[in-house]
Amino acid sequence: MTNIDRTVDLDRRGRDWYIDKAVSWLVFVGGASAIVLILGIFAFVTKEGLGFILGPMNFVEFFTNPAWRPTSRPPTYGILALMAGTASVTGLAMLISVPFSLGAAIYIGEFATGKVRETLKVLVELLAAIPSVVWGFIGLSIMNPLIIRVFNVPLGLGILNSGIILGLMAAPIMTTIAEDALKAVPDSYREAAEAMGASRWQVILKVVLPAAKHGLMAAVLLGVGRGFGETMAVLMSSGHSINLPTSPFDSVRALTATIAAELGEAPGGSDHFRALFTIGILLFLVTFAINLTADIVVRGKGKR
Amino acid sequence: MADATTAAKDLAIDVRGVSLWYGTFQALYEVNLEVKRGSITALIGPSGCGKSTLLRSVNRINERLGSYVRTTGSIHVLQHDVLAEDVEPARLRKEVGMVFQRPNPLPLSVRDNVLFAHKLHRTGQRYTRAQEDGIVEEALSTVLLWDEVKDDLDRKATTLSLEAQQKLCIARLLPVKPSVILMDEPTSALDPAATEALEELIWELRGDYTILIVTHNMAQARRASEETAFMLLGRMVEHGPTEELFLRPHDQQTADYIEGRYG
Numbered sequence: 001m002t003n004i005d006r007t008v009d010l011d012r013r014g015r016d017w018y019i020d021k022a023v024s025w026l027v028f029v030g031g032a033s034a035i036v037l038i039l040g041i042f043a044f045v046t047k048e049g050l051g052f053i054l055g056p057m058n059f060v061e062f063f064t065n066p067a068w069r070p071t072s073r074p075p076t077y078g079i080l081a082l083m084a085g086t087a088s089v090t091g092l093a094m095l096i097s098v099p100f101s102l103g104a105a106i107y108i109g110e111f112a113t114g115k116v117r118e119t120l121k122v123l124v125e126l127l128a129a130i131p132s133v134v135w136g137f138i139g140l141s142i143m144n145p146l147i148i149r150v151f152n153v154p155l156g157l158g159i160l161n162s163g164i165i166l167g168l169m170a171a172p173i174m175t176t177i178a179e180d181a182l183k184a185v186p187d188s189y190r191e192a193a194e195a196m197g198a199s200r201w202q203v204i205l206k207v208v209l210p211a212a213k214h215g216l217m218a219a220v221l222l223g224v225g226r227g228f229g230e231t232m233a234v235l236m237s238s239g240h241s242i243n244l245p246t247s248p249f250d251s252v253r254a255l256t257a258t259i260a261a262e263l264g265e266a267p268g269g270s271d272h273f274r275a276l277f278t279i280g281i282l283l284f285l286v287t288f289a290i291n292l293t294a295d296i297v298v299r300g301k302g303k304r
Numbered sequence: 305m306a307d308a309t310t311a312a313k314d315l316a317i318d319v320r321g322v323s324l325w326y327g328t329f330q331a332l333y334e335v336n337l338e339v340k341r342g343s344i345t346a347l348i349g350p351s352g353c354g355k356s357t358l359l360r361s362v363n364r365i366n367e368r369l370g371s372y373v374r375t376t377g378s379i380h381v382l383q384h385d386v387l388a389e390d391v392e393p394a395r396l397r398k399e400v401g402m403v404f405q406r407p408n409p410l411p412l413s414v415r416d417n418v419l420f421a422h423k424l425h426r427t428g429q430r431y432t433r434a435q436e437d438g439i440v441e442e443a444l445s446t447v448l449l450w451d452e453v454k455d456d457l458d459r460k461a462t463t464l465s466l467e468a469q470q471k472l473c474i475a476r477l478l479p480v481k482p483s484v485i486l487m488d489e490p491t492s493a494l495d496p497a498a499t500e501a502l503e504e505l506i507w508e509l510r511g512d513y514t515i516l517i518v519t520h521n522m523a524q525a526r527r528a529s530e531e532t533a534f535m536l537l538g539r540m541v542e543h544g545p546t547e548e549l550f551l552r553p554h555d556q557q558t559a560d561y562i563e564g565r566y567g
């Protein structure tokens with residue numbers, strides 16, 4: 001039999017074909033289910049929250065009344081103090097973590113080499129992997145007595161404690177993203193500046209940071225989002241008392257912590273229960289806005 | 305001896321016995337090169353023979369690679385030993401400007417690009433906006449770019465045409481009045497028309513600046529230089545007046561190269 005007489009079968013669906021199909025189907029289901037889940041969660045939160053928004057909610061009171069007394073008779077649902085709590089803690093956290101993270105990113109990205117650099121990157125990633133309840137525990141059992149002793153105040157749980165803890169928690173993600181932004185700056189820019197006689201610092205200040213500014217802004221925004229959405233660590237380190245703060249030692253209560261602490265006790269379907277979901281919608285919208293802004297900022301890099 | 309010192313005075317760059325290693329790989333072997341003040345010298349040779357390496361040793365930009373690069377021998381720029389420990393690279397690079405193969409303007413405005421080196425090196429003195437404008441106009445006029453960009457000084461320099469970018473990269477060196485300009489294949493990213501424009505410009509700069517230019521283009525070396533040096537495999541093979549080197553090369557390897565018998 002010669003080669004010419006041989007029959008060929010081009011349409012054969014072998015084992016590889018089936019494996020290929022199965023894997024791509026699995027991947028599709030995985031991806032689709034993530035989207036379905038997110039939409040489902042959003043729909044659920046919105047449904048519960050809408051019951052409050054369209055029902056007993058008084059918009060002006062909700063945003064301007066500092067009193068959150070869902071179990072009083074009659075109840076008041078004001079989240080001004082909770083927003084102030086979240087804002088003050090997140091604000092302080094950013095004051096601490098932005099310089100810290102940018103400094104770390106500049107050191108890791110522009111100065112450190114070889115082993116030092118690798119070690120630092122691993123350390124930063126380890127820091128990011130610490131569970132938030134552990135951070136809360138640190139706030140409660142280490143920072144609290146420390147603040148009481150150093151500043152001679154009666155209670156160490158409050159804005160200062162929470163701000164520091166949140167700052168440390170937000171730092172790793174900000175450092176990682178900021179370092180990526182610095183790494184994305186072409187080396188030819190650095191070389192050009194150095195060839196004109198710029199020192200390492202001049203290169204960083206006048207060339208690298210301006211060139212990376214969109215990425216750095218995104219890093220800060222994502223850090224803000226991280227701080228804003230954090231729950232457990234804030235719950236444990238902020239003192240969790242409703243307050244319009246006037247000093248960094250004041251105890252405050254955050255929006256997220258309120259949901260976490262009260263949802264279990266609020267009877268399903270009650271106004272209280274639904275009001276908590278309304279706070280959830282607010283958190284969702286703000287986080288979404290922050291992430292979207294970060295995304296637009298990064299994309300903006302392509303233009304101009 | 306007296307003769308040697310007067311001769312040294314006329315030299316902008318004096319490379320003596322320079323060997324260079326990238327790690328364990330030796331890229332330069334005992335290279336000598338004398339470049340006269342105010343002249344244009346072309347550095348030619350096949351790919352990988354060490355032209356860029358030699359050029360990058362003169363302004364010590366090779367040091368960016370850290371201790372991985374090791375250099376021996378001496379390089380004098382205007383009679384200063386630039387490899388000496390106490391030489392400040394920033395000062396050296398003010399005196400010795402560099403133009404790269406790919407135009408590399410900074411991602412800043414045209415104006416800020418021209419003023420970049422100037423702002424790095426002006427010490428203490430205050431400059432008014434008008435004085436700075438004057439500096440910008442003079443530098444851009446010298447490179448024949450002023451008319452093209454004068455209404456567009458705030459435009460981001462990386463959006464200019466490649467030809468304009470490369471001219472800008474020359475213009476930004478001029479405000480600090482370097483004595484030497486090193487050019488590493490400055491036209492290889494440009495089209496023929498732009499190449500011709502750049503060559504003309506380089507020719508115009510002769511006399512005011514000492515120029516050491518690396519090129520792969522024989523015609524360019526012949527057109528645009530007074531002296532030519534030929535390198536091969538990390539060694540300096542021959543160096544002389546351009547016409548003579550091309551018409552009557554002393555070394556057989558030089559003859560082979562200019563007749564196109566190497567890559």
Ligand SMILES: Nc1ncnc2c1ncn2[C@@H]1O[C@H](COP(=O)(O)OP(=O)(O)OP(=O)(O)O)[C@@H](O)[C@H]1O
Pocket residue numbers: 326329331349350351352353354355356357358369520
């Ligand atoms: N950073 C480096 N590390 C190791 N080897 C290098 C490095 N840079 C250059 N070399 C080697 O040194 C030799 C000389 O390189 P160089 O870039 O100076 O050549 P060149 O003459 O400029 O070549 P071309 O015409 O292609 O630009 C080459 O063999 C190259 O592979």
Ligand SMILES: [Mg+2]
Pocket residue numbers: 355356357488
């Ligand atoms: Mg080269």
